[in-house]
Amino acid sequence: MKAILTDIEGTTSSIAFVAEVLFPYARAHLADYVAAHPAETAPILAEVAVTEPGDPVATLLRWIDEDRKATPLKALQGMIWADGYASGAFRGHIYPDAVAGLQRWHAAGIALYVFSSGSVPAQKLLFGHSDAGDLTPLFSGYFDTTTGPKREAASYAKIAEAIGIAPADVLFLSDTPEEIAAAHGAGMAARLIDRAGGAGDIASFNDLANSPIEA
Numbered sequence: 001m002k003a004i005l006t007d008i009e010g011t012t013s014s015i016a017f018v019a020e021v022l023f024p025y026a027r028a029h030l031a032d033y034v035a036a037h038p039a040e041t042a043p044i045l046a047e048v049a050v051t052e053p054g055d056p057v058a059t060l061l062r063w064i065d066e067d068r069k070a071t072p073l074k075a076l077q078g079m080i081w082a083d084g085y086a087s088g089a090f091r092g093h094i095y096p097d098a099v100a101g102l103q104r105w106h107a108a109g110i111a112l113y114v115f116s117s118g119s120v121p122a123q124k125l126l127f128g129h130s131d132a133g134d135l136t137p138l139f140s141g142y143f144d145t146t147t148g149p150k151r152e153a154a155s156y157a158k159i160a161e162a163i164g165i166a167p168a169d170v171l172f173l174s175d176t177p178e179e180i181a182a183a184h185g186a187g188m189a190a191r192l193i194d195r196a197g198g199a200g201d202i203a204s205f206n207d208l209a210n211s212p213i214e215a
């Protein structure tokens, strides 16, 4: 493998951190943030209004409750979370085995990339203000849904092309079977992670330690 492409929520980081810390923070501050940053948020609100007529702020709040992976919502959440990280309201949760695995692969010369529904700025914030400190030097690049939906093979083909590495030399890690199937569809290797130890290929990044994947 020349590169590892990783999902965030449910893979490097807990679902509970996203659902119980990040989403409530965005929900609580969304209306005030929009009011305080009209120029910055106007294009996002306009995009939301095209998708669903009505009050875009109300739509965005409902999308948070529905865990919609909508690109404009993810862009706005990233802007709001910047304040939370800056004030120390929270730090990005990363599983210790994910930190160790990322550090080990980086040291071994394997290029590391992120593909998450969270916006690229939100990804950089999470890894830059993580429990384990600033992990951004480990990563060679970041991708979000502006590249394409995570459940479509074409998105993974685009990422492989963008990083200049053949899909067969890229290993994708995710907790979502549909994303694993899409990565396979583009010719990538992929492993389903189930941190509850259920039906996944692996339960933590440690399970890849002695795998031929690292050869």
Ligand SMILES: CSCCC(=O)C(=O)COP(=O)(O)O
Residues within 6 Å of the ligand: 007, 008, 009, 010, 018, 022, 069, 074, 077, 115, 116, 117, 118, 119, 122, 123, 126, 150
């Ligand atoms: C980039 S941190 C925020 C996580 C988030 O909003 C999200 O939707 C995560 O989805 P993922 O594709 O990483 O499972």
Ligand SMILES: [Mg+2]
Residues within 6 Å of the ligand: 007, 008, 009, 010, 011, 174, 175, 176
């Ligand atoms: Mg995920």
